[in-house]
Amino acid sequence: MNPDILRERQNATFDIEKLTNILDGGAERTNRRREIREVLVLNDPDFDYGTPTSLPTMILKLREYGISDPVEINWYKSMYWGTGREALGLHYVMFLPTLYTQCDSEQFNKWVPLIIGTYAQTEMGHGTHLRGLETTATFDPATQEFVMHSPTVTSIKWWPGGRNPLFLPLIFLSIPLSASLFDLFLSGFALPTCSGIVIGDIGPKFGFDAVDNGYLKLEHVRIPRENMLMKYAQVKPDGSYVKPLSSKLTYGTMVFIRSLIVGNAGIVLSQCCTIAIRYSAVRHQSEIRAGEAEPQILDYQTQQHKLFPLLATAYAFLFAGQYMIDTYNRISGDINQGDLSEMPELHALSAGLKAFTTWTANTGIEVCRMSCGGHGYSRSSALPDIYVEFTPSCTYEGENTVMMLQTARFLMKSYRQVQAGQQLSGAVSYLNKVHHRVMAPQAVSSQLDLNLNTLVDLYEIRAAMLVELAAQSIQQESARGKCQEDSWNNSTIDLVRASDAHCHYMVLKMFRDKVDQIEDPGVHSVMSTLAHLYAIHGMGNFTGDFLQAGVLTGAQVPSVSKCLKGLLAEVRPSAVLLVDAFDHHDKMLNSVLGRHDGNVYEAMFEWARSSPLNRTEVHESFHKHLKPLQAKL
Numbered sequence: 001m002n003p004d005i006l007r008e009r010q011n012a013t014f015d016i017e018k019l020t021n022i023l024d025g026g027a028e029r030t031n032r033r034r035e036i037r038e039v040l041v042l043n044d045p046d047f048d049y050g051t052p053t054s055l056p057t058m059i060l061k062l063r064e065y066g067i068s069d070p071v072e073i074n075w076y077k078s079m080y081w082g083t084g085r086e087a088l089g090l091h092y093v094m095f096l097p098t099l100y101t102q103c104d105s106e107q108f109n110k111w112v113p114l115i116i117g118t119y120a121q122t123e124m125g126h127g128t129h130l131r132g133l134e135t136t137a138t139f140d141p142a143t144q145e146f147v148m149h150s151p152t153v154t155s156i157k158w159w160p161g162g163r164n165p166l167f168l169p170l171i172f173l174s175i176p177l178s179a180s181l182f183d184l185f186l187s188g189f190a191l192p193t194c195s196g197i198v199i200g201d202i203g204p205k206f207g208f209d210a211v212d213n214g215y216l217k218l219e220h221v222r223i224p225r226e227n228m229l230m231k232y233a234q235v236k237p238d239g240s241y242v243k244p245l246s247s248k249l250t251y252g253t254m255v256f257i258r259s260l261i262v263g264n265a266g267i268v269l270s271q272c273c274t275i276a277i278r279y280s281a282v283r284h285q286s287e288i289r290a291g292e293a294e295p296q297i298l299d300y301q302t303q304q305h306k307l308f309p310l311l312a313t314a315y316a317f318l319f320a321g322q323y324m325i326d327t328y329n330r331i332s333g334d335i336n337q338g339d340l341s342e343m344p345e346l347h348a349l350s351a352g353l354k355a356f357t358t359w360t361a362n363t364g365i366e367v368c369r370m371s372c373g374g375h376g377y378s379r380s381s382a383l384p385d386i387y388v389e390f391t392p393s394c395t396y397e398g399e400n401t402v403m404m405l406q407t408a409r410f411l412m413k414s415y416r417q418v419q420a421g422q423q424l425s426g427a428v429s430y431l432n433k434v435h436h437r438v439m440a441p442q443a444v445s446s447q448l449d450l451n452l453n454t455l456v457d458l459y460e461i462r463a464a465m466l467v468e469l470a471a472q473s474i475q476q477e478s479a480r481g482k483c484q485e486d487s488w489n490n491s492t493i494d495l496v497r498a499s500d501a502h503c504h505y506m507v508l509k510m511f512r513d514k515v516d517q518i519e520d521p522g523v524h525s526v527m528s529t530l531a532h533l534y535a536i537h538g539m540g541n542f543t544g545d546f547l548q549a550g551v552l553t554g555a556q557v558p559s560v561s562k563c564l565k566g567l568l569a570e571v572r573p574s575a576v577l578l579v580d581a582f583d584h585h586d587k588m589l590n591s592v593l594g595r596h597d598g599n600v601y602e603a604m605f606e607w608a609r610s611s612p613l614n615r616t617e618v619h620e621s622f623h624k625h626l627k628p629l630q631a632k633l
């Protein structure tokens with residue numbers, strides 16, 4: 001083991017295993033996760049890590065091992081596929097959940113165990129604006145069929161992931177918005193068995209290469225009436241349409257996946273922090289004091305300032321992810337029972353947190369890569385691949401700006417309710433204080449109050465102020481004679497800023513609540529330090545907001561920076577131990593820089609030598625191109 005990494009792991013001030021247990025949701029789940037990882041994947045003779053195996057093998061293995069719990073399936077799959085994407089991931093995270101939530105019982109029994117499918121909602125002309133989708137589904141009572149049609153080039157379905165050319169059951173959204181299971185069995189490769197279907201691949205992408213994203217053009221293609229998913233809405237044989245309790249129930253799968261993405265952002269950021277912090281512990285470069293040995297780059301304050309707030313953010317997002325999926329499960333259970341009362345809040349929370357966490361993690365991955373210098377740019381670090389695979393999460397499942405504006409819509413509605421004298425509950429209950437002016441800035445002492453509860457309060461006041469400013473912008477636009485829609489559009493910068501602050505407050509609050517639940521003194525202490533670092537770092541980034549909210553004075557601004565530096569120094573001795581607690585296996589990270597043993601250089605040399613470019617002493621291109629050229633010179 002590298003001596004630096006070994007030294008970093010001595011004198012631990014907290015029990016790493018207990019922190020890992022907290023991240024997993026208990027010691028039993030840690031043990032089960034490791035059993036799946038070590039016994040059922042790594043020690044499986046059929047598992048050859050070097051060659052991405054096929055989906056059928058994995059599905060048969062899951063059945064062989066009796067793994068059916070979605071979390072355990074995800075543990076198995078993430079070990080199988082490492083940090084990459086799996087070819088038919090969409091089947092698991094969108095196609096199946098849609099069948100589970102939108103099929104009536106007869107349809108469920110007919111389709112769920114049998115088929116692999118994709119989710120074809122986006123069209124070439126519309127991804128965000130679902131009410132703008134052009135594909136039509138026209139019911140023909142004479143034949144009891146829907147006639148599916150792409151009337152324009154912009155209506156061609158574009159992006160469905162895992163568009164396996166062999167067969168293609170689709171969850172299809174069409175006008176009127178309903179989800180029809182559109183069975184499309186193609187024989188041969190992409191040659192449709194029935195006329196009227198034009199199918200293909202949309203071509204090379206920025207990355208996401210494990211997933212083939214396709215296009216699908218329909219020319220009056222007929223499917224049975226029974227293929228419309230009929231749990232919430234039905235078309236009867238006589239053509240009458242039974243409306244759902246809410247038209248937004250069709251959007252349910254997107255809410256589910258957005259809820260999953262929140263925790264996934266924390267996982268991906270924790271992977272990158274593991275790589276960058278372990279590497280920073282073994283990388284020596286330059287000098288701090290002349291004549292002395294080159295220091296670990298983790299001892300540079302700027303390196304700590306790059307990485308430790310991201311480390312705190314990774315923990316914050318992992319805890320936010322736990323809260324989000326618990327909230328999703330609770331409210332979707334109520335929705336299943338016909339209680340839609342909290343559906344708007346679930347939509348607003350999942351949309352906002354999806355955008356907030358993916359934007360932050362997306363930037364954080366690049367900071368981690370650049371903090372590793374040239375070796376961070378090597379594919380051996382795994383950081384370029386992690387970035388390329390993660391960055392589309394800011395676009396898919398709801399483009400982030402649009403998602404923030406959805407949350408803003410809920411915040412404005414809540415603000416208006418408070419103005420009308422209503423008492424709010426839930427995540428926006430802090431807006432009640434705005435109406436009663438209880439939100440007046442607290443008497444801010446000359447010293448920065450570092451109590452975590454106080455910091456949460458300051459974030460709450462900041463968010464409330466920005467919600468009020470956005471609402472006032474809309475009112476001012478209206479007062480200038482603008483219509484409601486233009487008043488909204490002319491305030492969207494303020495609206496996104498308010499949603500961002502609301503999400504920031506929510507994440508810090510969840511972090512604080514999780515820290516409060518930690519009983520082990522050592523773990524509580526180190527996690528409290530990280531939560532403080534998360535809060536103070538945010539205050540440093542958005543000082544203007546806190547000044548504007550009157551909860552920070554100009555005289556206190558220097559103490560924010562001073563406090564931040566102190567917290568960085570406090571985290572330094574535990575940094576490697578804190579990434580060890582994420583418990584990412586070397587095989588899954590697949591990173592020369594992030595190895596648990598810290599033996600980076602030897603591994604990097606081996607990695608480079610294994611490159612296909614080094615298979616021969618002299619590359620064939622010399623004999624093929626250069627040598628003939630030299631002969632002519």
Ligand SMILES: CCCCCCCC/C=C\C/C=C/C(=O)SCCNC(=O)CCNC(=O)[C@H](O)C(C)(C)COP(=O)(O)OP(=O)(O)OC[C@H]1O[C@@H](n2cnc3c(N)ncnc32)[C@H](O)[C@@H]1OP(=O)(O)O
Binds near residue numbers: 397
């Ligand atoms: C471990 C796994 C990690 C994740 C791995 C990911 C793997 C997957 C990778 C790639 C696959 C990608 C797949 C896709 O991208 S699938 C396509 C995704 N597309 C979208 O998300 C479309 C985004 N657009 C929308 O959701 C909607 O168009 C909209 C919400 C932006 C607007 O909808 P619209 O009908 O126009 O509503 P309004 O804005 O007019 O609002 C009206 C009213 O409705 C409320 N509302 C809107 N949406 C919802 C909802 N989902 N639930 C509840 N309520 C909703 C809205 O709040 C308004 O309410 P009001 O203010 O009270 O009137």
Ligand SMILES: Cc1cc2nc3c(=O)[nH]c(=O)nc-3n(C[C@H](O)[C@H](O)[C@H](O)COP(=O)(O)OP(=O)(O)OC[C@H]3O[C@@H](n4cnc5c(N)ncnc54)[C@H](O)[C@@H]3O)c2cc1C
Binds near residue numbers: 121129159399400405
């Ligand atoms: C890797 C990848 C995989 C995908 N997989 C699938 C899949 O399997 N199935 C599927 O159906 N789709 C899939 N998609 C498509 C994805 O869902 C859409 O790209 C996404 O919903 C964004 O819609 P859009 O592309 O139309 O962007 P647009 O909405 O056109 O966004 C372009 C710009 O317009 C802005 N904008 C749009 N509306 C507003 C507004 N109201 N207010 C302010 N600004 C606005 C956006 O903020 C953005 O800056 C995938 C996309 C990617 C990148």
